[in-house]
Amino acid sequence: MSMSLLGILGLLSLMVLLGLRFPVALSMILVGVVGTIAATTNKFYLVGMDLDKAFDRGIRTAMSNLSGETFEAASNFNLLVIPMFVLMGNLAGVSGMSSDLFNAAYRWMGHMRGGLASATVAACAGFAALSGSSLAAAVTMGRVALPEMKKFNYSDSLATGSVAAGGTLGFLIPPSGGMIIYAVLTEQSIGRLFMAGVIPGIVLTLLFIGAIYQTVLRKPEVGPAGSKAPWPERRAALISALPFVFVVGITIGGMYTGFFTPVEASSVGALLALIVAIMRRSLGIKEIREVILQTMKASATVFLIIIGAFVFIPFMSITELPGQLVTLLTSLPIGDYGILLIIILIYMFLGMFLEGIAMLVLTIPVVLPIIAALSFGFDPALADMKMIWFGVIVVIVLEMGMISPPVGINVFVVKSIANNVPMREIFRGIWPFWFAMALMIVLLMLFPRIAVWLPMTMVG
Amino acid sequence: MADPKELPFIIRTLDKILIGLALFGGGATLAFMVFVSSFNVIVMRKALNSPVQGVEDLLILSLVILVAFAIPFGGRSGAHIEIEIFESRMSPKFANWSMIVLRLVAGALMLVMAFQLLHAGQMATKFGETTQQLLISYEPFYYLLALGVGLYVLVLISDVYQLVKFDTVRKSGSGETS
Numbered sequence: 076m077s078m079s080l081l082g083i084l085g086l087l088s089l090m091v092l093l094g095l096r097f098p099v100a101l102s103m104i105l106v107g108v109v110g111t112i113a114a115t116t117n118k119f120y121l122v123g124m125d126l127d128k129a130f131d132r133g134i135r136t137a138m139s140n141l142s143g144e145t146f147e148a149a150s151n152f153n154l155l156v157i158p159m160f161v162l163m164g165n166l167a168g169v170s171g172m173s174s175d176l177f178n179a180a181y182r183w184m185g186h187m188r189g190g191l192a193s194a195t196v197a198a199c200a201g202f203a204a205l206s207g208s209s210l211a212a213a214v215t216m217g218r219v220a221l222p223e224m225k226k227f228n229y230s231d232s233l234a235t236g237s238v239a240a241g242g243t244l245g246f247l248i249p250p251s252g253g254m255i256i257y258a259v260l261t262e263q264s265i266g267r268l269f270m271a272g273v274i275p276g277i278v279l280t281l282l283f284i285g286a287i288y289q290t291v292l293r294k295p296e297v298g299p300a301g302s303k304a305p306w307p308e309r310r311a312a313l314i315s316a317l318p319f320v321f322v323v324g325i326t327i328g329g330m331y332t333g334f335f336t337p338v339e340a341s342s343v344g345a346l347l348a349l350i351v352a353i354m355r356r357s358l359g360i361k362e363i364r365e366v367i368l369q370t371m372k373a374s375a376t377v378f379l380i381i382i383g384a385f386v387f388i389p390f391m392s393i394t395e396l397p398g399q400l401v402t403l404l405t406s407l408p409i410g411d412y413g414i415l416l417i418i419i420l421i422y423m424f425l426g427m428f429l430e431g432i433a434m435l436v437l438t439i440p441v442v443l444p445i446i447a448a449l450s451f452g453f454d455p456a457l458a459d460m461k462m463i464w465f466g467v468i469v470v471i472v473l474e475m476g477m478i479s480p481p482v483g484i485n486v487f488v489v490k491s492i493a494n495n496v497p498m499r500e501i502f503r504g505i506w507p508f509w510f511a512m513a514l515m516i517v518l519l520m521l522f523p524r525i526a527v528w529l530p531m532t533m534v535g
Numbered sequence: 536m537a538d539p540k541e542l543p544f545i546i547r548t549l550d551k552i553l554i555g556l557a558l559f560g561g562g563a564t565l566a567f568m569v570f571v572s573s574f575n576v577i578v579m580r581k582a583l584n585s586p587v588q589g590v591e592d593l594l595i596l597s598l599v600i601l602v603a604f605a606i607p608f609g610g611r612s613g614a615h616i617e618i619e620i621f622e623s624r625m626s627p628k629f630a631n632w633s634m635i636v637l638r639l640v641a642g643a644l645m646l647v648m649a650f651q652l653l654h655a656g657q658m659a660t661k662f663g664e665t666t667q668q669l670l671i672s673y674e675p676f677y678y679l680l681a682l683g684v685g686l687y688v689l690v691l692i693s694d695v696y697q698l699v700k701f702d703t704v705r706k707s708g709s710g711e712t713s
Contacts, residue, residue: 095633098615101641108644142651146673149602149680150595155568158601162565335576338594342572349569367562368554368612371601375609376616378602433616482618 076117082396085110089387089437099433103383104141110390111137118393144385148378152338153258153265159341160250161373163322163348164206165366170352172319173215176201179316181223182304189291189298191227192237193284195220199241200280201316203248204323205348207255208373209431209477213242213485217492230297231496233290236478236504238492239485240283240511243474246431248276249327250341252377253473256432257466260384260439263459265337266330267530271463273327274525275471279515286507318351331533377432384436397444404445411449412520418442419472419516426476430484434473442469451523460527467526468519475512478505542705546693550611553686557608564601568594592666599676603683610690627702635698642691645684652681 085106092102116133120126148154167173180194180201187193195216202212217238224234246253249269258265291298304312326344329335335343352358358366391397404414425434446465453461477485480502489501519525572594580586609615625633656677658664664673697704 092637093618095637096617096630097637097641098617100615101644104648105640105644108647138647138651138654141648142655142677145648145652145684146599146655146677146680149599150673150676152591152595152598155572155594155598158565158598159568159572162569334581339572339576342569343576345569346573363562364558367558367565368608370565371557371561371605371608372612372614374601375605375612375614379606379609379615429618430616433618 078114078117078394079396079399081110081114081117082391082394082399085390085394086396093429093433098379099430099437100379100383103380103387103436107383107386107388107390108137108141110387111140111393114390114393140386140389144389145382148382148385151259151381154255154378154381155338156250156255156265156341157252157377158370158374159338159345160207160252160255162366162370163250163326163341163345164202164208164211165369166345166348166352166358167202167205167319167322168211168215169362169366170318170348170355170357172205172316172322172348172351173198173202174219175312175315176319177216177219179312181301182309182312185301186303188295188300189233189287191220191224191229191301192233192287192298195224195234195237196241196244196280196283196287199238200244200248200276201319201323203245203251203276204327205319206245207250207252209243209245209474209485210488212245213238213488214492216241217489221489221493227301228299230294230504231493231500232504233287233297234504235486235489235493235496235501236506236508237283237287239478239483239489239501239505240508242485242488243477243512244276244280244283246474246477247272247279247467247470249273249330250337250344251470253431253435253470254466256377256381256435257439257469259381260388260436261443261462261466263462263466264530267459267463267533268466269327269337270331270529270533271467271526272470273529275467275515275519278518278525279471279512282511282515283508286511290507322347322351331529333533380432380436384440387436388440391440397441400441401444401448405448411451414445414449415451415468415520418445419468422469422472423475423479426473427479428482429476431473431477434476435469453523457527460523460531463530464519464523464526468516471512471516471519475509478509541701542697546696549686549689549693553608553611553690556604556686560604561601561608564597564604568597568601571597589666589669592669592671595666596671596676599680603676603679606683607686607690610687611693631698631702635695638691638695638698642688642695645688645691649681649684649688652677652684656681 089102089106092105093099112133115136116129119129119132177194177198180197181191184190184194184197199212199216202215206212220238221234249272251269251272254268254272255265258268287298322344325347326340330337330340407414446462451461477483486501486505490498571590575587575590656674659674659677660672665671694704
């Protein structure tokens, strides 16, 4: 049997297991182990080894991979940023920094038409800088912002759409969980990927606000203006948001200036968030329990899936399927950007059904060699920057999946907070934001420096 | 729907162990990581220009401990991502039985992983698998990871029991069902 056929069978088996609701990580481990046995056996059998000996070699290779890759993932120093940044986000949530952010944005923008929705998006972007989770951003901001928007008679679609879309910024703005996993799978610098997400994150936030403005321009009744906050209130709201500026400034600024490595920044960020929470007396026994268990739960999600990817990737490498795909795609007369467009469209399609992190680990082993083989006009000396630029594009496409029907995960999260709003109403509200993300991808394709300028200028 | 009181003593005990490990073991590990790493970078490296040798090793080993505690707790609290695309199209009976079969397969797979981790642990010292600076052997940490994966096997078995008996799995600590 050809190696490529084995690879295709492996991918099909993976899809069947996922369809049967087998956990993503375990599906990858199972297909990785069985596939490695089959592919290694096949490889040695094809060069003339006895079937028994070839099978024995296959078993030994797969078992060695299983324990070795599992320990490799669990002891990867760079992955220390995951529990630390998750902890920082959870502490920021209980310390009230998230509601301070919304309050500040609300006081300054709430009096404009659609201002509350814009304030929600801005606060989501701010919270994203404290937490690498899009779900946490959507849940935290949704709880604060949705009742306010209801009070001011915002349409359900605009209110829920802005929370669902704003939440996705957590996947792009550092410390982004998506970026960490992309960095580990592609062996890129976590710090540079974080920096690459900053400007696109800000531009996307502005595009979201533009989408809200466009919506209320067409239908003013969907986002009526709130009351204008007096200046002392605005000033007080800004002052109460200062701890946020302090924590984010030190962690993100520390990484940019080379003062901290990403791992150091993550632990210092968690410490600062802890200090803020203690100073605000918001850490009781119940909150500490919640913070620890939520951090452990999120760490479990990410680590098991990374272990799955680590076991699955060697199988893909043995089958040489990614290499075959590179040959196939690069032979098409559509140019680098044509191939990129195909990849983006495939991601958009998969995003309708798959969860973001799962999609990332499932596709990167196949897609990465294709991107590595193309130039996109990048200087060969800047090959790392090309991978970083692609990482930002992938993360934004994954964000689109988080709000795409039928299984946009952020939409379901918002639905769990806004029980009385029908799903179709929430999905109707996400389209302006979906197109804003598509526009962001076009901008990144036209002007790659939006993503790579900051990582190119960072120290260290 | 399953009432926690209906769950056998052994599953309730397993829940308590997993939450205890995640809460106290995980909490202590997280605190250690935050304080040691921050102290080393802010005080020792930046202020005194004298970083503590081997801190990176301790942090790596802490991460292994954290992962070992997190995986079984994640399994019990519904942290491991599943994709629910076709479930609405399946008959409830088929969906239930497929989950039972797949959890048994997953249990067997995790058992193999736990065994391989134990085996690798036995070889770790022999092959010189240690941390880079303090030369701490990885052996006990392989065993700990094997224990974590082994506990996850018990979680999967308890899921199978609940699926057979109640057609649903009650998640730990949240009261949710799947």
